[in-house]
Amino acid sequence: MEETPLREFIVCGPFPHGSLTRNGFDPLLVEWVNPSEPLSEGAEVAGRKCFKASADASGVLDFAALFGESFKPFWRLEHGLAYAYAEVEVEGGSYVLLAGSEDGLAVYADGKRALLQPIARRFAPDFYAIPLRLKSGRARLLFKVSRLAGGWKLQAKLARVEAPFYVHTARAVKPDLVCGRREKVYVSLPLVAFEDLASATVRAGSGWRSSRVEVKRLRAGEEVPVALAVEPTQPPSGDEATLDLVVEGGGHREEVELKLRVVGEGEHRVETYLSRVDGSVHSYGLKPPKGVEPGREYGLLISLHGFKGHPYFSELYGEKEWLFVVGPSARDGEVPYREVGCLEVLEVLEWVAGRYPVDGDRVYLSGHSMGGYGTWFIGVRYPHLFAAIAPLSSRGDLSEDAARLRERRGWSGV
Template sequence: MMKKKINLIVTGLALICSVTMIYAQRTGNIVAYFGKEKVNEISEGELLHVFKKGLALQVPGIGFNSSSFPEDRVFNRFLMNADVLVKAGDVFDVDYLGNEMVWQKIEVDSASTFSDRNLRSSYVYLQYRSDREQIVLFEASGHSLVTINGMPHEGDHYDFGYNLIPVKLKKGNNVFVLKVGRFPRVRARILKPHSMLQFTTRDMTMPDFLKEEEGKTYDGAIRIINASEKWVKGLQVHATVRGGSESVDVLNLPPLSVYKIPVKIPGVSPSAQTDKEDVKLELNDEKGNLIATQLITLNIKSKYKHHKKTFVSNVDGSVQYYSVAPSTSKDSEQALFLSVHGASVEAVNQANAYQQKDWGNLIAPTNRRPFGFAWEDWGRLDALEVLNDAKQIYNPDSQRIYLTGHSMGGHGTWYLGATYPDHFAAIAPCAGYPDLLAYRDSFKERMKSRLDENDERFKRLFFEPTPTDVELMLDRAGTPSRTLKLIRNYLHHGVYILHGEIDNVVPTFIARDMRKRLGEFHNDFTYYEYPDGTHWYGNHSVDWDPIFNFFKRRTIKNDDEVKRIEFSTGSPGVSASSHYVTIHQQLKPFEVSTFELERNDSLTVTTANIALISFNLKKLNSTVDKLNIDGQGFELTDNEEVYFRKDKSTWRVTNKPARSEKGPHRNGGFKDAFRNHVVFVYATGGTSIANEWYFNKARFDAETFWYKANGKVELIPDTDFNLKKYADRNVVLYGNHDNNSAWKKLLKDSPIQVYNGKIVIDEKELPGNQWGSYYVTSRRDSDFASVGVVAATGQKGMKAIYENHYLVNGTTFPDVVIFDDTVLESGTKGIKCTGFFGNDWSVKNGDFEWK
């Protein structure tokens, strides 16, 4: 075990997740695979090696760094030089107190686990000597990242037990460097795969069969391991249930990968008397030869009892699920309750915490994972997709849609309620915090009180120099998540706040602060502190009768009934509309845009930070013939949708904006590239080193999107990209103008061009091989798709772009970020330029900051 003891300050999020497990323990928990299997019963392979000894390096304070560009000196060293070897006693560097940071010996416990509280904020270094080149499966858990012989791969920081990485070991020494995740424990072993192609049942997404739905075909997903160095094409998966069969084509599997594949499953007969049903899955090659089989068992349930449903997501074509607590009544047009779960809680357990209601159906989305994205980013999109899918199934009363959730789901309730205020008649955040970034900051404030301000640790961890203009621009991309800046959107609906009186996970003062804030302007909210209530005090922490009584008395107003609207947004690409008014474009991107509207016989509107706005008068039953916007009067000749564009300080009537411009359909922020059935296209036209790196980087991002978002991203070489075949899909390009042949098809007219040896930004040139870049722009051959770019000018820049914090919730990325190879050592100080394109997707009309 590590000998040196360093007092660590745990991060806010680690505390959230560990304590919120109270909720998970009450409603069902996740158990990792590793450690519970017998050695000879591993389904994917034969045990080759268990790591029992290693080295650990503690880096105090790294847990607080939730930046979009966190400093990571350790990984920087192993990325920049894959041949680095270390031994016990080697000094890596000195910490902020001037103490030597030393690699120290560690050993596993009786459960084959490296486990010690001092592993938090640490890296674990492992070696394996192979007597030959061979393909194996590296299995580990408890780590957030790993480099294998210098190449980065996704970790298993939630300890799910899902992680399997096919890797080709070299003859001789192989090095694995793991960054310890949320919990101070790590396990690792090497398996010899049973077959080059096989199923794994780790992390399936499967439906419940419903007795009442005869002839229905269900969506499911299972992972396939390709432990070969070749692309595998032309596969099919056949699913058989009681003689019924469904088949699907499998997307091409990249070399040395594990991909989650959608499958179609035939339903069972409604006369089934059992509560289980076996499904046989068969994997066939392009000639019809059987490669692998897998038997899985699904539950049979009644659609009138708690159950789960699956659907295919428009984000990436993956299969997602949500859970349902259906109404006890079969009446049509009932209410619909959207309930969003807390950290570590499965959607099934969220729905199970509620008794069935007699006046509405309750649905619980996944946030794409039990931890997911804190209901922001792709978690937000998941909530919207589930809401839309449930509306099609249950055909609810459109005026009786409600929102609630607990803990992280309480945050999701505050956030979604402020972001989409006209979607809900009332919201009820339970044990929630409104602003994710402010919540993290509150933990830092609480930690401050434990240290003397003259302590060097205080200065290191809490001294924050005045942010640079570049850093402020980076932060601005997070405006849509700053819920408190949108607080007056709560005027759209009723609010019921439920919080435990002595909650120390989401401290009660946060709820009291929201009570105070709402009390200054809101006339329809209720606040209740549960006496002696902690963070979780039984199912009534969420299933609280007064909440549903509060809901029952409130409805969404019809558009024609709405006489006053206040609405704000941080980005039209996230939320743009309230009732019959839509903000299409901003004057200053990703700053708050607001309108206030009063309606009598005419419309009176005041605006802030709006460049283009429309009013859909077709939604109104009565005629409106006059509109006054910021003091300018206009005569309205018919009840159609009318558009107004601001030119300097003057409004003028305009046409519907061209789809080629920015708008709600496509507005940027780099993260916006990762949706709309996104496909990753990697370069093959460079040096062997560049080609290997870009392929691994694209595969690394696909691994991360699978792990964090239960995702399925198609990965293809540039030589396979075709505009028609992938029409209207988002594309993320890995490579540059000189080595990715898809660049010229998609980015020929882009104002930013990345070449070997230089970046050109609207005629400004940055020479050198050290530059990396992330940016998003419009796909010119589509009315709504985008192109994301992960590009570098050379080998140093390629290694700098490895960091994929753009797939982490709470991180912020404008349209464009350009940085050099010092970014891993110095974080945001390595950023050269960042900003937003103009509404015409140009640099000239954009907003940029340069270092």
């Protein structure tokens, strides 16, 4: 499948964030540009002139760089909304628009809204797979990108799709494999339906053991992550392993490859688990202690990353002789450490403690910024699970939290 990166844009902005709405602070709900009309160089919108801009060599359009130094502070931005417009010559048919943004993103194709995602997240290329049905001629694509904090970017490319589905490999959740260790692991492969499908199936190819997973009733435009348990038939070796997957649906068969990193027993690695909350697959980082000894139990530190921070905080720690360090991913950074995010931390704790020799009396919880808030939130609600907590650069309801923590015998500093 040939992909066409979008590199030339007409940019307009920056515009103010907007105002509070009943849905919260969502600048994507405020319109400055009519999505049905094309943008042209030199046109003026609310006192802002539209201008040409090109993506860099990696296909990324950096709004913070385009608009100047005054738009680079991390927090409390007065202006945080920009438009980028592109036209592409296409033949009529089904297409997938792959896009990544930092932060929120709305997309309009030929004047019709195809995506509205206000979630603030760190930049990831091809994060969205947007199914489009385009007519022959010049397709008009308008991107609206909001910025809450940190970077402010857009990346997009267009690809023709002949199948009734698209396999969104950029969003696959996959683990690292440990050299010489043959074990069952979980992967997640998202499927985007271009038409209503009665069912679709996914299974592993040669060299792997797996069950055949069937997903029923996929609706057109829907993206469904398919969870799959796989096990290599031979112990992995080298630096990389290839997982071949076969996807079938709507009378079409497609084969895709996922590359899995192979690491040493003592190296930091990404592991996956199957959530009991919704049956989905998620990842966490794990740094094992130096030289795990048979029969010995080790401490466990769960370290929570901050807003748009490093996805696996565990990778930033030095090697410890007495401690496993685990970094939950907050479901790819999409959720804070409350409700579902809180349950994720508890599931990761249970999962790791069931796989490795963890001393239940030496389990610790820490985090920075958003992760520090999560440390407060989780620690005061489940104090029996942790020997100590260490929230860093964070906030919490100190009056309520301190009262709860005082009930935990042996804790101090509150």
